[in-house]
Amino acid sequence: MPTDEATMRLSDVLPVTNPLREGMKRKRAPEPCTLVIFGVTGDLAKRKLLPAVFGLWQDGQLGAGFSIVGVGRASMTDDEFRALVLEALRTSKETDEIQEGSLELFAAALAYVGGDFDAPGTYDGVRSRLAEVESSRGAGRNAVFYLSTPPSLFETISTGLGESGLSREEDGWRRLIIEKPFGRDLQSALALNDHIHRVWEEHQVYRIDHYLGKETVQNVLAIRFGNLIFEPLWNRSYVEHVQITAAEDLGMEGRGGYYEEAGVVRDMLQNHLLQLFQLVAMEPPVAFDADAIRDEKVKVLRSVRAIPASRAHEVAVRGQYGPGALYGERVRGYREEEKVAPDSSTATFVAVKLEVDNWRWKGVPFFLRSGKRLPKKVTEVAVVFRRPPLGLFPGGLERNVLAFRIQPDEGVSLKFSSKTPGQENVLREVVMDFRYDAFGAELESPYSRLLLDAMLGDATLFPREDEVEHAWRLVSGILEAWQKPDAALPNYAAGTWGPDAADELIGPDRRWRHL
Incomplete structure (x- = not known):
């Protein structure tokens, strides 16, 4: 597996294939952070989220310390998870042109935690893996938690993150991205907002609409x-x-x-x-x-x-x-x-x-x-x-x-x-x-733009x-x-x-x- 030093030299080894696209990149890069995707083995993550993140990473917009921790119910080793992600990137129509050697470098940024979303041990595992990547890859104490799951699990995961202390902003920032639909009517939306705010401040919450x-x-x-x-x-x-x-x-x-x-x-x-x-x-x-x-x-x-x-x-x-x-x-x-x-x-x-x-x-x-x-x-x-x-x-x-x-x-x-x-x-x-x-x-x-905005702390969209x-x-x-x-x-x-x-x-x- 490539070293972290090799990862840090990604911009030196990958050619720029489109000068205009290079010129249109964001002038700001997010602080080193970890993206934690709940439901990482689902259809949305494999078809949209992972290709979007890979595109940002391959363009050099996420920095050397960026990491992904995938969370799912299936039991998998890190290597099995990496193989799943790379296959999803190769087969998705949303994936940018893959530069030579970039998939192997990207794989070094991937880690996996398996477990039920209502089990406290799952969140202990997430906390442990976060600490590991923060130490080994220089990811910083910043994390974005993406709920790529059915809406019925939003409250469960939010509560698990809160009870494990993962929502607290101490030495870094913590943000929560919630997929639509946010509620199924007014009463359920009010209830979900109320529940989310028991754990998260409004400035930490990013309700995503890819449009x-x-x-x-x-x-x-x-x-x-x-x-x-x-x-x-x-x-x-x-x-x-x-x-x-x-x-x-x-x-x-x-x-x-x-x-x-x-x-x-x-x-x-x-x-x-x-x-x-x-x-x-x-x-x-x-x-x-x-x-x-x-x-x-x-x-x-x-x-x-x-x-x-x-x-x-x-x-x-x-x-x-x-x-x-x-x-x-x-x-x-x-x-x-x-x-x-x-x-x-x-x-x-x-x-x-x-x-x-x-x-x-x-x-x-x-x-x-x-x-x-x-x-x-x-x-x-x-x-x-x-x-x-x-x-x-x-x-x-x-x-x-x-x-x-x-x-x-x-x-x-x-x-x-x-x-x-x-x-x-x-x-x-x-x-x-x-x-x-x-x-x-x-x-x-659209997911590339919104994911990067969330890492930058820009809630405009x-x-x-x-x-x-x-x-x-x-x-x-x-x-x-x-x-x-x-x-x-x-x-x-x-x-x-x-x-x-x-x-x-x-x-x-x-x-x-x-x-």
């Missing part, structure tokens, strides 16, 4: 506040409505049991869609830091008109996909998926109309939608502007649209009208299009406790109204853009963007 780690999501703020041509138009005087779409072409892919419990509101609306909504609707922060940005995001949620269960049918539409065709192939309906009840009333599609009662947005509707088995996988934020007050040109004018493509084909486009060549004053839609690949660099993994609670309050009326299985389901065919009621929700003078 906020996407470059194109962060670009919403950059376009708004970094360009004077857009921000003066970002209000009710010029914007007619806003559409936020997160469409998925996949079905359950073996996750039917989870989806029966969650549904589209918990899986997408309460977190991902509302995060995008807040970034579009928020006021300019007084500074580009965690507190200022998160303050403005919470103000948006507090300004949204409440949706009681009695009004849910007026502003929200649900749907469930039935059998249909996608990409030229027949696909089954939701009720035919594995681990799904044959009479399930779980929604796989949601469209909701939000109204923001503040000075900037009064009267401007925000339409959010997400669904499974739609025609394609695409996430987009579209700001749709008002039409000109006078029709000076023949024919109807289309509205101008500023669209942020979150995924795929990441970029920004602006649609406007231009005169066609010839004697007549005929206008036609044209599009100015910017794609991120113009920079010549691959986009950073992590929802705060009051933000999570306000988000649950906003969707509680919808969840309550949909508890009764009184909707006709399924009500849209796989491969279509959802139920007809979604078109009625957006209104006769508007149309959903068929992306």
Whole structure:
């Protein structure tokens, strides 16, 4: 196994393959620390977290003393764990190009602790391994604990860390990263926050939503506040409505049991869609830091008109996909998926109309939608502007649209009208299009960005406790109204853009963007 000295010379032996990416690296590196991943043998860790950490490490952004302690129920030696991690890195589509010799060097940073998460001995083992890597690798007394486990284990692990003293900040810092979903409704979110705070201070808690780690999501703020041509138009005087779409072409892919419990509101609306909504609707922060940005995001949620269960049918539409065709192939309906009840009333599609009662947005509707088995996988934020007050040109004018493509084909486009060549004053839609690949660099993994931010102590892209609670309050009326299985389901065919009621929700003078 390579020595620690060899690990410290990683930047000397690995070539830089992309000069632009090298120039875009963070100027700050985190203090030496250890990442402790609970549930390290699970799907999320193997497909997303480990490749993200490896990419940061291979780029030289984590420092020589960085280490990983994996924690899982399975009994494994360190060497067996290292073999598992290296195989996951070789096979994951998320792994950056592997430089010669880097896997062997990375393996030296890995250690493993096995045991049940409700057994005190497991946490004694974690404490012992932390002390070992801190001593042998110069990892410092700093640690990030990542809960890559089912939500049912969050409280158990938090309590175990607290009772073993691992949450105390004495000679270094301690931070806790919690995966979504953070609760399954308002009451459970309040209870989880209360439980977490018995052990952890709020500044130690990082509730992760990988959507906020996407470059194109962060670009919403950059376009708004970094360009004077857009921000003066970002209000009710010029914007007619806003559409936020997160469409998925996949079905359950073996996750039917989870989806029966969650549904589209918990899986997408309460977190991902509302995060995008807040970034579009928020006021300019007084500074580009965690507190200022998160303050403005919470103000948006507090300004949204409440949706009681009695009004849910007026502003929200649900749907469930039935059998249909996608990409030229027949696909089954939701009720035919594995681990799904044959009479399930779980929604796989949601469209909701939000109204923001503040000075900037009064009267401007925000339409959010997400669904499974739609025609394609695409996430987009579209700001749709008002039409000109006078029709000076023949024919109807289309509205101008500023669209942020979150995924795929990441970029920004602006649609406007231009005169066609010839004697007549005929206008036609044209599009100015910017794609991120113009920079010549691959986009950073969302998990890479967020993991590094957590190690740096930058909570800007992590929802705060009051933000999570306000988000649950906003969707509680919808969840309550949909508890009764009184909707006709399924009500849209796989491969279509959802139920007809979604078109009625957006209104006769508007149309959903068929992306």
